Amino acid sequence: MSWGERSKKNSTLQSRERTGIVITKQPESASVPAGCPVTLQCVAVGPSPLQYQWFKGQEEIVGAVQSVLPVTEGRSAIYVCRVHDQQNKCVFSNWAKIKVHLIKSAAVEMRHYGTYLCAVTNDQGECWSSAADLSVVEIIPIAVALPPLRVAGSRERKVTAKSPSVCRKPDTPQEVRLCATDKVALLIGNMNYVNHPKLLATVIDVFELSNLLHQLNFRVVSLMDLTKEEMQSAVKQFLQLLDTGVYALFYYAGHGYECSGRNYMVPVNAPNPYRPENCINVQKILCKMQAKNTALNVVLLDMCRKWYNQEYFPSDLQPLAPTGNIVYGYATCEDAEAYEVQDGEYSSGIFMKYLKRHILKKEKVTQILENVSEEMGKDQLITGKQVMEIRHTLKECRALTDEICAKGHTVQLQVRNERWKQANELPKRRTIWFPCGVAVELSCSAVFSNVMIVYANVKTRPSDITECKVFLRKPEELASACSDLNGESSQIDSLLSSLNGDQQSDTTLKVCGLHKLEQPLILWVTLQYWNFKEHAKLEETTAVNLGHPLVAQLELYRTMPSATTTSSSGTNQDSTSVPDTTVTKDTSSACRSGTRIPINRRELQTSLSQARRSNQPEENDESEISFGDR
Helix, strand or coil, X not given: CXXXXXXXXXXXXXXXXXXXXXXXXXXXXXEEECCCEEEEECEEECCCCCEEEEEECCEECCCCCCCEEEEECCCCEEEEEEEECCCCCEEECCCEEEEEECCCCCCCCHHHCEEECCEEEECCEEEECCCEEECCXXXXXXXXXXXXXXXXXXXXXXXXXCCCEEEXXXXXXXXXXXXXXXXXXXXXXXXXXXXXXXXXXXXXXXXXXXXXXXXXXXXXXXXXXXXXXXXXXXXXXXXXXXXXXXEEEEEEECCEEEECCXXXXXXXXXXXXXXXXXXXXXXXXXXXXXXCCCCEEEEEEECCCCECCCCCCCCCCCCCCCCCCEEEEECCCCCCCXXXXXXXXXXXXXXXXXXHHHCCCCCCHHHHHHHXXXXXXXXXXXXXXXXXXXXXXXXCCCCCCCCECCCCCHHHHHHHHHHHHHHCCCCCCEEEECCCCCEEEEEEEEEECCEEEEEEEEEECCCCEEEEEEEEECXXXXXXXXXXXXXCCHHHHHHHHHHHCCCCCCEEEEEECHHHCCCCCEXXXXXXXXXXXXXXXXXXXXXXXXXXXXXXXXXXXXXXXCCCCCCCCCCCCCCCCCCCCCECCCCCCCCCCCCCCCCCXXXXXXXXXXXXXXXXXXXXXXXCCCEEEC
């Protein structure tokens, strides 16, 4: 305790002993903006009735004789209260300083209209203030002509009154700047079906949409060829990335159908014929997205919506809350199919063909979809076959191009950053030295979150080795992965080669199904070479541990429910396998298994009747054009 504090305390004790008056509540200092009212209070007890007198500095404030003193100051000042009894014995309170801050008023514009909150954060967490609504009014001058007034002592004349003011709120919310706390997207494309017709364009559609969303600063997780259990696990991981104020986008391309107003996505391992219990209900996913208090929920379904299994009683489904932030974009309308063009050199879903033209524009998301719908309506190829449908409850002018503002959500953002890094981490570039002296460099690039390409290049070769070749082999665990990107179209080849850029690789290996990994990824690298002295072909093999790349780090298998679905034909999900051999570049054209071949009317009617008898969604071929449906 300082000498001043000790002297003040002794003086207070002496006054208390001399007068018997004790101040139980001292006036408190305050720091406020200019013009802000402040209340000072001094409370005391004594042996007889007490009276109060307030002072501002050394001057007595006339009439300030209560224990409470309301103050509205334009500049800083100090106050003290004197307490005395009927015998004129008195004591003084502590000095209270009112520090006034002069704050310049900011120019308020119409765009400042909205609700504001303040967040105070530190390394321990965050605390939010109450919401404050700011209403901005616009002053509109209006000239009003008053009737002529007769003024005594003068001739008649006209008098125009001052222009009154009319207050008007902003006409539209478009001037309010909206933003997202984060942007997260989950893209699923099912292509290589075990028991149903394979598709081709889904791989291109998911890849192109993923690149476009990256340009809009979305965190994108793109997955190809998932079983029902894997789709459920992927959705769980996706929901963990959602939080207050996040823009969430879910896209699915593949086979699907509609039953009693519910949309179902067909996994790659669904039996033939399939039932609702073999598929994924889209509306249930949207309910869980909405429960995360997201600012925008966009669901894009690039699949068929043929009515199927109508005899089944619909499952219980909780109605969506009226949050006004849901946007549905259906590639086709009810009881209709969604088509993908498959004409060899060009393969794309009709919906994605037009969506990618508009998605980067700075427009309300519903306007983007309306533009897509208009262009699809002009496409003669699908006239009378596919019409896009849009449903939404969006009450604000939110766009996919809105900026990200994570202030006040730093803790949630750190969690998402950590999980995001896990799902996008690739093995580092490394060099492998063989005993013969040859050095091979391995590098990796991601096609999707569960599909990776490994490149092998011979970097160093001793002079006594005339020729060498590198072969890569993936583990048996991934040998039966459903995704088979074996270059069935030139467009897929160009897609994969674009990932490599100008880098020249001696050997490439496409590793699919990384979400299935339970153990670290072990690749076997085999080197075949010819020694100049021995004139014989020699071979050396080594194992390389690539860890858990990309989505493998999320360990989707841990959150997967037990698989109970089996094919009616007895074929399981592993019946489609990917060759273990190394994939080498091949520019020759080949017939693509996913290409639909036109058939005549008689064959078309026969195939339709067989589909109806088997209670399977109609996968129609049209004899006029060569494109497939989903």
